[in-house]
Amino acid sequence: MNQKQMEYFLEVYRQGNIQSAADKLYVSRQGVSKMLKTLEEELGQLLFIRNPHGLVPTDYANALLPHVQRLLAEYRSIASMSTLASQSKSVVTIYALDHIMAYLGAEFLLNFHHAYPDIILSTVDTTDDAALKGVLEKQCNFAIVTGEADKNRFEAEPLFFSRYCARLHRQHPLAGREKIDYADLEGARIVSKGRAYQCFRHNIDKYILLPGLNVDIVAETADEMIITDLILRHQAINLSYDYSAVLNNHPDIISKPLGTGDDIGQTVYLVLLRLAKTSVPSY
16 A cells, blocks of 8 residues: 555545545546555455445445554655755665565655655665664664664654554454453464564563463564465464554454553654764654
């Protein structure tokens, strides 16, 4: 799902009518219809139902709406990183947690290039620890990581909060739950990113291993193909962030909030060296 698809979806949702959405977007009715159809095909889900009064969003569209609103807000926020443009370098490098740049999408890179054509934005997917090490060793200019960084060494600006979620097959015994508590995972087959990531140490260690829950961790991997295969063919449950779940849609995989508190999750931060001459951008 790219930025344009999200903008079209949001306007159709707001207007409840394709022609009204097209007028607001200053595009043709056919363009909106085509984009909507393409998006539904990509997601494998019907987003709107036609009735005599216009378009009615499906349950899937209602669930997708807050993610789209947040994605667009975060896109605009990160795209305004004027600090990057002020760097006296031809290349600015960001070490980012896996999937963050995919979350922003190709449109983010293209728009940045359009705004700052003299700067090449180089992005590298990695782990939280490796990204922070890259900043310390000046291998990169910025890091995008989860969890608070050492305030003595880094300046950190919060970008967004991402909740933990559980991704599972829609036929899994737990699929009917509105949300999944950690206690529900007793005896479950689990796949997660692994202990190289802060989310594993914060999530698995704190809420599963320390309380003594009996789970079967079959794999620790960030490879989405392996995760999808384990979910679909082996009834595994993937513990991840909700932003990552939005990126990897499959008609037979559903996502459920994980945990009982509203704060079960982590904040994603933009990080740079505290002693750097440039300042953290304002959002």
